[in-house]
Amino acid sequence: MTNTWQDIKNADVVLCMGGNAAEAHPCGFKWVIEAKIENQAKLVVVDPRFTRTASVADLYAPIRPGTDIAFLSGVVRFLLEKDAIQHDYVRAFTNAGLIVKDGFGFEDGLFTGYNEQARSYDKSSWDYELDGQGHARIDDTWQDPRCVINLLRKHVDRYTPEMVSRICGTPQDKYLEVCDLIATTAAPDKALTSMFALGWTQHSVGSQNIRTMAMVQLLLGNVGVAGGGMNALRGHSNIQGLTDVGLLSAAMPGYLTMPKDGEATFERYMATRQFKPLRPGQTSYWQNYRKFFVSFQKAIYGDAARADNDWAYDWLPKLDNDGYDILRAFEMMTNGEVNGYICQGFNPLQAFPDRGKIRGALAKLKFLVTMDPLDTETSRFWQDFGPQNPSDPAKIQTEVFQLPTTCFAEENGSLVNSSRWLQWHWKAAEGPGEARSDIWIMSGIFHRMREMYRKEGGAFPDPILNLAWNYTDPVSPNPEELAKDMNGRALLDLKDESGAVTLRAGQLLDGFAQLRDDGTTSSGCWIFSGCYTEQGNQMARRDATDPREQGIAPNWAWAWPANRRILYNRASADPAGNPWNPAKPIIQWNGSRWVGIDVPDYAPTTKPADAVGPFIMNAEGVGRLFARDQMMEGPFPEHYEPFESPVPNVLHPKVPTNPVARVFANDRAAFGTAQNFPYVATTYRLTEHFHFWTKHALINAILQPEEFIEIGEVLAREKGIAQGGWVRLSSKRGVIVCKAYVTKRIRPLVVNGKPTHVIGVPLHWGFTGQARKGYGANTLTPSVGDANTQTPEFKAFLVNVEKTGAPAPERAADV
């Protein structure tokens, strides 16, 4: 989230699209209700289902799963056509006026530079025209046909209301009502907030879904302001933290990135990461990358990371591809290329697409380790549970270790919430039996490995033997010490320009501005620097006071970066430094510095006249309507159909689906067609359950005890399916048998002239826990992901449904 949960109350329009906050994030959603009551906000919901979020909306529009880019590109077209954009904002704070190179173009579904064999682009034409100083050329009058705003206008021209309705199945009048409401927030003192979740990410075009909305927000001047922003409602309690700390194949803590094979030396690695400003005088904060990186290496390797060994650069493993994400990992496992796998608090047999493939892949492992508070399906993949998990254990040679861990109530530590707050929590009790913390277990594995490498030697032991481990209790490092590691320290006395000591050796840093690239500072996660200082644990702060009750609460816990609560908040004021919305200013220029209720996302004494852009992480300093080479599919979003779709791509039939999505041959062979699987399915959560955990909790298991699907009344009538009757739901990859809930909340859509039915598949049931056994929605879902993130396409795929009889009574689970 760019903004905070409470800040939602400042919105004039709330758009819930790509998420169902009322059911998935109920206690955050109450700020939408607050906006409606206190700010007369209008709630707009665009969703395939009439959800509980829709039930309190002022305006609901249905949409076919997987067509959000078409819908939102239509919104962009509408805003440009009606001139409902915030001109001064767009001119000053976006790249609308920057001039794009000759040679860039788009035709028949493809941008320039496509290589069909490699399914990738040569992106060299996706850039600005540069002047002699290496700065992007600009036409502030927007007359040049090659400036971004004009290319965008041309690109979205095809998304007429008729075309949007034809692709999305949204009735034109509803669609235009949504456009009208969105457009009202182009006024400088009005804001729209975009609230989305996995309804946007879990598509083969997920990143571009979000990007299209971000462009809408830039055109409306809604980024950086109170009640605005792009608000990704993160799912798990610390998924933001895990992302921030870089527990992803290609990531390092603080959004640094792992080196690749081509980056043989540290200098080569740095060459592509110290982004030079693309416009005069811009901040381009990643210019400090070297400070972050060197300080990180000092944090994890201590004295062993030195200037003369390039700060132990070679000890980081190098990637020979874009990343070993989950889809690639299970493809490799299927092919016998993975021998061992550790699942820490993660249940892939339930969570990953194409369950049959996952089950088969796990059986090829030599060893599987699960670390979890609960008895997960993954840890029992080898056991026969009947049709929900058929297996012949005698044939499975995998050694399985099921390790019991403590849970949230049994540890100290911090979690990063959706709005980037690091909140400390405290242990209330010991875990049950012999359960141990993840920290204790990981330390135990590490110490045993290190001991063996010390004694016996083995493959490249250096990083293992030199890993910094200066903890008071090495067997189970204290979370406070780990938090201080991430915050960072001065390793020598730090002096200012006058020679005065500002921090003594060993002291905790105040923030990342103190980081250096000469090995005199350490920080395990630069964006967290400031969370645990000499003043104490900032994450444990509990002062809920809120200036003007504007939803900032700056002294509650601590937010990254630098305790900033609203990202890009420089953009809340006009180029001269006066708030766009005088009733809800965030920061403003007082003649000598930026002041206000939040920490400026900007150098605090930079004069407005210097025209430094608010988007300080971008080399241009401005928001990108044209994404240059940052996205795999192209600098502008384009509508591609889901990999399983009931209709051709009416815009470009020859390029129906994401042309750069990575698809493994086995997975492609497992895609179904509309001929055999005529209905569109989408997966989701219920408000009573959290993924696959709460079926272990008695109350939740009682509230929603068994697997079911939701189908509309029209389709139910057509197929003779009764309310609560048994159905067989199948995709090319598998079958589930469960009850049907026949509902008015899903209605057929007219897509490309034909009625299209959508079936809802809640995803919570498996074969452990206290609820009844279920097959799991991932039995059906396809194994293909977004080209940028490899997030699987759970939200749009094809199925067939048939009435069936009740299955034989469940046999007792032999747990």
Place this chain on the structure above:
Amino acid sequence: MELRRRGFIKLTGAGLAASTLGAIGFGAAGEALAAAVRPFKLTATSETRNTCTYCSVACGVLIYSLGDRAKNAKSNIIHIEGDPDHPVNRGTLCPKGSALLDIVHAPTRLKAPRYRAPGSNQFKQVSWDFALDRIATLMKQDRDANFIAKNADGTTVNRWTSTGMLAASASSSETAYLTWKVARAFGMLVFDNQARV
């Protein structure tokens, strides 16, 4: 009605020392009579501030446990509710958060390490030492056999891709940081978390 209000004041006095009710400001009122009424169930508990383990709204919760945290007292969590001071949830919890107590005490909480041998149709309970020694041995064998120090071009790449790891997105950032250190020091690249699912 009057009776109930009086009863409330009495038990507020009794709970003052140990519970948040003290914050209401009733002082010592009714303390003498407190012994005569059934004690408020949270009177003898310890309060711990925590965060809901489910979604990323990150509602503040208050955990109440029996036991005063003395060395030999074993804490037992008996109640969890929303934290009214928290600026986001302001005391509220959803149907999942309201049932946190049931996940803490779920009958399927694991209590000891278990091991399933190749071809076996059952788990057997093992010691932590057995489990961790065996895991470390298997990992070292695999790493030593499959570690790639240089690629075909002779570039130093130092990677290990034949063992992978998924990290928990309900674990703390401190756990995450330690996990990152260990996994990458081994050279792991097959490494991911729940951000995608």
